[in-house]
Amino acid sequence: MEQLHVETPSRSYPVYIGEGIRHQAVRLLEPVLKGKSRVLIFSDANVASLYGDEVKAALEAFHPVSFFSIEAGESSKSLEGYEKGLTACMEEHLDRQSVIIALGGGVIGDLAGFVAATYMRGIAFVQMPTTLLAQDSSVGGKTGINHPLGKNLIGAFYQPEAVIYDTETLVSLPDKEWRSGFAEMIKHAYIKDPEFLAWLKENVQSVDAMKKDTLRRFLKRSIAIKADIVKEDEKESGVRAFLNFGHTLGHALEKVSGYGDMTHGEAVAAGMIFSMKLSNYLQLSDWNIKEEASWLEKLGYDVEAPSAFSPAELMEAIKNDKKVQAGELAFVLVESPGRPFLQKVRESDVLDLLTEMKKGGVKYD
Ligand SMILES: NC(=O)c1ccc[n+]([C@@H]2O[C@H](COP(=O)([O-])OP(=O)(O)OC[C@H]3O[C@@H](n4cnc5c(N)ncnc54)[C@H](O)[C@@H]3O)[C@@H](O)[C@H]2O)c1
Ligand SMILES: [Zn+2]
DSSP: OEEEEEEOSSOEEEEEEETTGGGGHHHHTHHHHTTOOOEEEEEEHHHIIIIIHHHHHHHHTTSOEEEEEEOSSGGGSSHHHHHHHHHHHHHTTOOTTOEEEEEESHHHHHHHHHHHHHGGGOOEEEEEEOSSTHHHHTSSOEEEEEETTEEEEEEEEOOOSEEEEEGGGGGGOOHHHHHHHHHHHHHHHHHHOHHHHHHHHHHOSSHHHHTSTTHHHHHHHHHHHHHHHHHHOTTSSSGGGGGGTTHHHHHHHHHHTTSSSSOHHHHHHHHHHHHHHHHHHTTSOOOOHHHHHHHHHHTTOOTTGGGGSOHHHHHHHHHHSTTEETTEEEEEEESSTTOEEEEEEOHHHHHHHHHHHHTTOOOOO
């Protein structure tokens, strides 16, 4: 088992990473569960049927445990899903000494975390991530839900008490979800670690290669990058914004494709290539787009996804994203691996680029 420590101004907590460690949850969570009244395991239907009973049984031997599961998928990260979660807390008589355990992917982590942040003004919560993507989402304390007008527009910064990352649960993850999570890992490498990026490019040329025994090592590296950034800037007033690389267009793609068709990571992958095109377009970088895109395409990402949608519709979605400040579009661009920067971009430039992509132009080879 590997262990990392995340330090933020509001809380410090351990991240445990290891094969089969869900079976050790009782021991690992001892400091968190000590003196607590009740535990609510919060999961989705898929994860509940795979790992719900095991985790419940392990904890039940020592604590009163309730279980709540919601429909799987991004659509549960909604006001309705949030209400259902809160109702479960009330029905199960959770009090301020209770603990919520988020057992699932980023959707459950974000939703259960937000429920924990707001139920009775905040009760303890623990992340037990089960997707590759959750190497990003389970660390850092961003919790929240979507609104029909935009993604993650409602939420709170609320750190977990601990993260238990059992890599054995990833064996049941569909390839599409491996790809989704891997995109966030690529993102961490692009913004912070050129060496890690080179290593990933050399060693990971297929989805199967993501699943190799090197996984735990690069999972740890990726989480460490995220933890470093969050330590420096918990509430996103500075460097944390770089984690949004690929997300401005990514969120717009998720929205116009109807939340769920495209996974978060697939949208982010297309968003990262778009950002590179944009920075070349603005003459702020000199990316070899063909080279960057061909690696992502080999891994199965559709980096030309924006061209399937109307530029005006994408623009509308971009403008609803919370990264738009005072009417200016703030894009995270990367000059070269490890050198991200925040750039105000004119709406017309983004629209021009989207329009050219739609026509099949702008390849920047
Ligand atoms: N809070 C953050 O910092 C942060 C960072 C990145 C992404 N996110 C959010 O995370 C969400 C995406 O997370 P996700 O990709 O994990 O999606 P998800 O939670 O919807 O999981 C993807 C799918 O895989 C299934 N699944 C989960 N674990 C499984 C397992 N072990 N075996 C088989 N199936 C499994 C789920 O039921 C679901 O159908 C988005 O809403 C995104 O906005 C948050
Ligand atoms: Zn993301």
